Amino acid sequence: MLRNNETEQPSGVLLKLMAFSVALGVLPLSSYYGSLHYLWEGNTIYSAITAVVAANVVLVSYIITATLEEGKASKAGSPSETRKER
Amino acid sequence: MSQCPPFAPFFGFAGVASAMVFSTVGAAFGTSKSGIGIAGLGQFKPELIMKSLIPVVMSGIIAVYGLVVSVLIAGSLSTKYSLFAGFVHLGAGLACGFTGLAAGYAIGHVGDACVRAYVHESKIFVGMVLILIFAEVLGLYGLIIALIMNTKVAQASEFC
Numbered sequence: 269m270l271r272n273n274e275t276e277q278p279s280g281v282l283l284k285l286m287a288f289s290v291a292l293g294v295l296p297l298s299s300y301y302g303s304l305h306y307l308w309e310g311n312t313i314y315s316a317i318t319a320v321v322a323a324n325v326v327l328v329s330y331i332i333t334a335t336l337e338e339g340k341a342s343k344a345g346s347p348s349e350t351r352k353e354r
Numbered sequence: 355m356s357q358c359p360p361f362a363p364f365f366g367f368a369g370v371a372s373a374m375v376f377s378t379v380g381a382a383f384g385t386s387k388s389g390i391g392i393a394g395l396g397q398f399k400p401e402l403i404m405k406s407l408i409p410v411v412m413s414g415i416i417a418v419y420g421l422v423v424s425v426l427i428a429g430s431l432s433t434k435y436s437l438f439a440g441f442v443h444l445g446a447g448l449a450c451g452f453t454g455l456a457a458g459y460a461i462g463h464v465g466d467a468c469v470r471a472y473v474h475e476s477k478i479f480v481g482m483v484l485i486l487i488f489a490e491v492l493g494l495y496g497l498i499i500a501l502i503m504n505t506k507v508a509q510a511s512e513f514c
Contacts, residue, residue: 327412
């Protein structure tokens, strides 16, 4: 049975997961401090809201990436089954 | 009794610590409980692993909420610190921490059960994401209250 996690791209999934983990850690904090100094001029509430929005943007992009990858995987899986039928 | 006793920063630091600690406990429970379900799903359908990691990412966001509140409170700590500010910061930290604990608990149970059901029925995915979003906004409510409480410190800051 073709397992797309193993044979086609063994490191693609892992790279994506590592990128998202780093983004989830780095983006909220950096957006908090960056918007505190450069965008909102010391208003901590708006900076905290910016950090929360950044974290949720990472989450939404992860959901979209996972959904798109599953759509690609199911399309790639069906031709291999017809090869078996031959 | 003065407005700024020397033990006032204890409450401020307790607020910082409780925001981080309790929300991390919630996130750890969510990650581990849904990780058990993902390990079960991975045996049968490994191509669904990327989609079933969504509860884990949401638990991470709960920990990020606690981190943001801790950074926010720690930014307004100082040596000239009134007891009022200490109590406000403690309340803000506890609000964020315990709501993060509740959200992580919900995400853990829901993630485990829904991920195991996803092996058999793929239409449960949308329902799982909706339930997880509702569980995560519990932590968001705690963060909003912590933000609102933190503004009170900025307003009343010149006691000592």
